[in-house]
Amino acid sequence: MTIPDFDLDAFVAATLAEDLSDAGDITSTAVIPEGARFEGVMDSRDAITVAGLEIAEAFFRRLDADVQIERLVEDGAQVSAGTDLMRLSGNARGMLTAERSALNTAQHLSGIATLTRQYVDKIAGTSATLLDTRKTIPGLRVLEKYATRMGGATNHRMGLWDAAMIKDNHVAVAGSIGAAVGRAVAAGIARIIVEVDRVDQIEPAIAAGATHLLLDNMDVPTLRGAVTLVGGRVPTEASGGVRLDTIRAIAETGVTYVSVGRLTQSAPAADIGLDFTPLD
Helix, strand or coil: CCCCCCCHHHHHHHHHHHHHCCCCCHHHHHHCCCCCEEEEEEEECCCEECCCHHHHHHHHHHHCCCCEEEECCCCCCEECCCCEEEEEEEEHHHHHHHHHHHHHHHHHHHHHHHHHHHHHHHCCCCCCEEECCCCCCCCCHHHHHHHHHHCCCECCCCCCCCCEEECHHHHHHHCCHHHHHHHHHHCCCCCEEEEECCHHHHHHHHHHCCCEEEEECCCHHHHHHHHHHHCCCCCEEEECCCCCCCHHHHHCCCCCEEECCHHHHCCCCCCEEEEEEEEC
16 A cells, blocks of 8 residues: 555554544443454455545554454455455454454445546546546545545645646736636646636637646537647546536547546445454
């Protein structure tokens, strides 16, 4: 698992601290004998694309250094309903305490990866690439964008720092698309994405130095005309209200990219369970 700018140990510690506070897992401490041991199986109840298993594993290892874990699939795998994802055995208290944090993470990230894969499959055979967006839960961006990669998407901007994105409000203050783009060029910004919602904005944006056009909320015929007008001079990105039932037609217009905010904004959690059995 490679997630740039992600501190796994810090994430696990903060998540467990949120769940345990100062008192700890008072239920397990009261009910489960200190030396009791469990074995368990984490499995998928639905067909999913898997993401977050290594992170889930880290929660169990944090609370039981001797826990035995066998990961049965890897992130990015597409599995059918009823597939075992991980087997574990170890201290019962530790496993019960880690369970919810581990499942929350795997369910959320696998849900994103699963929805992303559905969108990717819809545009298979076209020349378009699926992009995610910055519509992420605060604090979880690097994890959620990791999950979209596991589903087959390409990460777009990671933040406000890695490319300029000139939108209508920037243009309103600058006075025109040309003026806004010109200021970004003068600032030495290498990647300048310009949002346009009318075809007549395309030429001024390119002439001023845009390196990427975001074609916002255009219908399919307008998108097709915009792609023809751009003529490959810069990459084009269709965005705005893209759904599973519309993305294929959008991708077939010839746009370079299609960006979908709902990959991270609206993905339902994957149905992943964990069943424990006491060990003698």
